[in-house]
Amino acid sequence: MTNFNNNSFKEIAAEFEKADSILLFPHMLPDGDAIGSCGALCHMLRKMGKTAYILIEDPVPKYLAFLEKDMCTFDMNIIDEPDICACIDCGEVERFAKRKAAFEKGKIKICIDHHATSKPFTDFSHISPEAAATGELIFKLLKEFPAEPDEYVGEALFAAITTDTGNFQYSNTTKQTHLITAELYDLGFDHNKVSVELYENIGVARMLINGRALDNMEIFAGGKAAVAYVTQKMLDEAGAEMDDTEGIIQSLRSISGVEIAVLLKELSDGRIKAGMRAKTTANVAEICSRFGGGGHVKAAGCSLDGTLEEAKALIMKEVEASL
């Protein structure tokens, strides 16, 4: 267990209780855990009579809009001199770079995070890479607050935990994750409503580009690899952005027998970007490094010049050789 001489949740709760104004900082491009954790905390601070906001630098994604209420703001000066600035689900200044100056204005700085790369840099911090989601840590912190958590807290923390654990399927999920989720049910929220908000809110363009990419997929390396591509023309026709291609590579990897999945993206400048995922034992970081790219063992990427066909042939050759 990693231990950075974390402050206890009791100590951190005491700081929040003393403060009148609090600004929360989720990481850039916020996800379910960032918005859910900040939302639950902000809501509870307001219940305790504090002035509290969530300062963002990127829009809240549509599927998380139901959690936002009136708490999120882009206004760097929403609070003049916050008693506390707290970065939540985010333990590195680079992950809220545009809001750095606003963060510095906090009289006291706090960090609550579960990312393995985070290190303490604030007055008070609790960093637990063992937690599957920062939502788990916020759950524990809220237990030290005098206010009673309510239905909204249940919704927000369930959203945080279920998104960051791939609906309790990823290896980061623990016994603790399920015990905390069980307790959330006592707050009487509708988990199925949250689930519909999170997962049944997919844009038409995303669904279309997903279908079109799967339609051109090829299985190779004796069934052990799958490749598909997305071109600018395909995006135009589907009315989609490159962001909408996010789930495609996961679909390719989920094919029976496929160990390596590759998605080739034709960027607007004509370069080809390859994303790769391994299912169990392959090392895609190694393959991508041969093209000057890199990443993690199971998720990596690289860029190539030349046409889509040329890039595809090169990548398929290397992937096949590695399997």
Add this chain to the structure above:
Amino acid sequence: MTNFNNNSFKEIAAEFEKADSILLFPHMLPDGDAIGSCGALCHMLRKMGKTAYILIEDPVPKYLAFLEKDMCTFDMNIIDEPDICACIDCGEVERFAKRKAAFEKGKIKICIDHHATSKPFTDFSHISPEAAATGELIFKLLKEFPAEPDEYVGEALFAAITTDTGNFQYSNTTKQTHLITAELYDLGFDHNKVSVELYENIGVARMLINGRALDNMEIFAGGKAAVAYVTQKMLDEAGAEMDDTEGIIQSLRSISGVEIAVLLKELSDGRIKAGMRAKTTANVAEICSRFGGGGHVKAAGCSLDGTLEEAKALIMKEVEASL
């Protein structure tokens, strides 16, 4: 809470303990809960020195093969005169019709199930519609057994529970579901391995037909409905069976703003079958009944004559009128 004067798990466990030979009956077309629940129970009975098998009438789906081990059999005479025949995740004879005669041979008959339509018909039974999965009930039963549950029991019951709850997202999931899952973690199994077996084992043909159907989808009724189709020609080209179209309608329903999703299937005899799903408030059973079909409020179907285009136009008109 429904209560059929259920036998306690202690009483049922005592019957299993007294028996030497046990035959388990999952429902036809067995799913994760049926195979996971039977697997865990069969494995424990064998650990206790019993002769135990799972008698099936349909093959175990590929994604569940990792749970099967050497327990499943099609051999109706694998045990001459079983001391116990137990139907698991299945509380109606119609759900194991082909194995009815084999079931009758059991000296004692037991039923453990969570389906709301099940009614007691055996010597001993425990039917709890409140349980999200029969796996939850088997978990409680196994606590009354003298043998210690092991890693395999963890895998099998996690598979049972996670598949029957849509990975803890469906409304049937309860606090109890999470508390039981938390306890399963003590058995030291690898939940992520189970998850890869269950969900990253999709056939190429299924992925292809999925992509091709999404590619032809249309949004109508002002964005509140989505329709897609699958023809025999599309199946042929993808090398797919009609079974492979299973997930498509769920993808359509998951589109933002879509309340009703329709999938039209051209059957081999030329008739058109329409499947419908509602997201929140629509009643698709009512729409399907206008075409002589039926089903549940949120999931229904009907059959139509005529060409695919004609059927599509008719259905779209009714769906649009209902929204």
